[in-house]
Amino acid sequence: MDIVMLGHSAAGKTSYLSLMYAAMCDGVEGMTLRTEDRDAHRSLLADARAILRGRYPRASDRPRCYEFVLCHEGDGIFPFRWTDHRGGALTEHRRSSPQAARLHDDLVAADGIVLFVDALRLDTDPEAAEDIRRLVVRVHQAVADREESVTPLVIALTKTDLVDLGAPDAEERFIGPFLPLIEAVQETRHIQGAFIPLVCGPEPEGVALPVLWTLRFGIIGRAMELSASIDSLMASARHADQRDTLWDRISSWWEDEPSWASIRDRDRSLAAGELARLEPLVEPADRLGELLEDVLSF
Template identity: 40%
Template sequence: MNIVMLGHSQAGKTTYMALMYGTLNSGSYGFEVLCQDRAQHKHLLRAAQAVLRGDYPPPTDHRQVYDLKLRHGLSDLVDFRWRDHRGGALTERSTSQQSADLRRDLLAADALVVFVDAYELIATPRGARKVRTLMAPITAALADRTTFVPLVISLTKCDLLGEDHDTGRLNSAFDPLINAVRQSPYVYGTIVELACGPRPRNIVGPVLFCLYWAIAKRAEELDNEIESAMQQAAMYQAQNHLMGRWLAAWRGEPHPGHSAAEMLGRAQAQYAQLEPLIEPGQKLEELLDELPVF
């Protein structure tokens, strides 16, 4: 699964990545995220510990790629690649290699996580202009989608707004994108308010929202395969009588009883893949139940 993370410089992407990894690498909520690269693993954990002390990492000055794995208990659930684009790629000329990489990643993404500085959005006119600039390439990339993609709008620095901030005013900045998503059968979105600092809040929401859909899609595929195998097994078993076996032998076809057993074995093997997804899928539904969706 390819997850693309983007947002303007200073939106908090690098800080979020460190906190997300630090939180889920410790096995929070029964889930664990593991980095395939040992050097990146150590770097992310050090950065997460620094953020919890109030020491924030510098903005990303180049495109980062992390190869990660989601586990639940002893089960490997999803391998995913997390791509973090530096903020400048959103505003550079179309000939920029970073911009070209961004366009390609947006078109190929299995999930999108968009970061917006909520405090800047509310406090300054410049924040609203930056949001409009940010939404343009995303809306263009989503317009021609013919495959499913989850979208997360991650509002950072919400702890700076105070507990009684106007959520409606904050979310209204994304109305054009939200309306476009609601018109599409291929995009499913949410908005998550984040605090990425010494007192983090909602850190696991964006990544688990994306990964939930990957797990649900795989579970649905396996369920359909099991149903198909069971139907074929029943069909072969219905032919497993004297005349049916004779006709199969005359046509040079396999023994219907053997074919039925093969289909049952296939269904059992597919269920063995499905079973480890059921409990974590249900747990993710509970964790994400309060997120607004559009």
């Protein structure tokens, strides 16, 4: 699964990634993250420890790609790639900027998208709404024609500890700029959206939710693929079993071609292998459903 993270500069993407990784290393409902990249592991945890002490990492100046594995009760069950795009790529034209071109290509191919928006800037800077409009247009253009698979889309509102989300006009100020995107998503079958407030500072809040919400759809999608494959293989095995005869076994041996019996056994074996890959996904999918039931989705 390929997940793309994007947002304007200083929206908190770099801080989020470190805090999210640290929180998931500690574990949530029996689920953890790991990476084979030891340098990335040490760097992310070091940045998280610094943030918890009030020191924030510098914003990324180039795309970073991380290879993670979601684990359940210590067993790796779902590998995914997380790409962090620098904020400046959003304002550049892809014809003249290689990083802007890569951002567009990654969005088109993404299996999941997480948009980061600075709540404080949205609350205090009149130009922030226009920046969000451009961000929304960029994302919508990339996913509008997608129909083959479900794409989770998270709007992550950062720095919510610095604004008043309980104010009477909070919904208009913080959700209003996204209404065109929310309405467009609601008209589709293939995009599932969520709106998640975050705090990415010394007292982090909600940092595990965007990644877990996104991965839940990846896990469900993979489970559906495996289930369909099992059904197809078992149907093929039944078809072959009905045609298995002694004469077919003899003639197939004589002509050096697969017999219906060998085809049946092959498909049953393949189905058993697919089932072995499906079973570890069932309990995590159920747990994630319970954990994320209160997330504001659209």
